[in-house]
Amino acid sequence: MAAGEELTLSSHIQHHLTNAKVCTTEAGVSFNKACSEAGFWTWHIDTLAWSIGLGLIFLWLFRSTAKKATSGVPGKFQCFVEIVIDFVASNVKDTYHGKSKLIAPLALTIFIWVFLMNLMDLVPVDFLPAFAGVVGETVFNVPAEKVYMKIVPTTDINMTAALALGVFLLMIGYSIRIKGVSGFIKELTLHPFSTNNTVLQIILIPFNLLLELIALIAKPFSLALRLFGNLYAGEMIFILIGAIGLLQLPLHFVWAVFHILVIVLQAFVFMMLTIVYLSMASSDNH
């Protein structure tokens, strides 16, 4: 392979893995490369647009069903929605033993939203970025290779981190609401090493705090990185398969079939772990 081709391939992959960025610089609103210096205040507009769009599709579908929901003979789509809701509700009921109006809708939102975002992975990798490139060239007069479009929001660490952070804030909120601030602090400092000797217990507090904080922080990290890692890797393999010429067709099919499993499983795992973590945060007995 010539050096030029190699460069094209790696830049092609790089192109696929780059988000469309927007930020404000001294020159006004800037895009992509110009944002490399903008630091934190950069927005990934493709992630935002696709994720919020998919979220709205989810809410619109379910809301229109909810408005027409009848306790008589349900329509076909209502049946489907009810199956999903019943599935989520039974999972929540099995795992979360407290009483909360928030947990079940939260789990439903996570499950369907993450599932829809993951599902974007099955759209052939080049379709929408190429389309965006054409639009960019013709409408905005920007060269196609400078137009970025990453259509799977869950391959953006910002997306998965936002979900995990939301869950993490809820965990802390539930801990404090159920156990009180002192209960939460006690939980962080008096376990897992506990003795009846007061002096020894005070000595053990830093160790306990360290261990418990790591355990606490590890939860949102594992949530965010698991989803991101799985989908990023899956997307990467699609891109690599897309770069190998004609042989890609059967390989794409095989990987897509396998990936269907990953898509549903990761959505389910995220939902399930959210319920489990919130259940742990709400239970008093450590």
Add this chain to the structure above:
Amino acid sequence: MNLNATLLGELIAFAVFVLFCMKFVWPPIMSAIEERQKKIADGLAASDRAEKDLHLAQEKAKEQLIEAKQQAAEIIEQAKRRAGSIVESETQRAHEERDKIISAGQVEVEAERNRAKEELRKQVSTLAVLGAERILAREIDAQAHSDIVEKLVAEL
């Protein structure tokens, strides 16, 4: 790949979606499901009750049928007994009647015969006296020998 403001945007979107779902999606669908579950449970209970009622009614009907059959049999039995007793009493009455008639007849016959006998005896005694009168002619006084003749008549 580094974290940036997108995180905040997504966090807000996440919160809004969850709140919307909690307020406007979950409760109506869940209440529809629960209402339907209740309807189905009620329907099943009602059908159970109806089945039980049907069973009871069948049982009752069977009992009543048996009772009616028993009553009918009893009535027929009574009627038979009554008929038997009527026939018997009538037969007995007829027998009695017959016996009475027969005995009355016999009495009458007897009386007739006695009367005839009496008549005959009278006539025989008269004849005997007449005959004796004629045989003995004048010698024999009818008045004097009438006791003998009467004895004769009595022996007849």
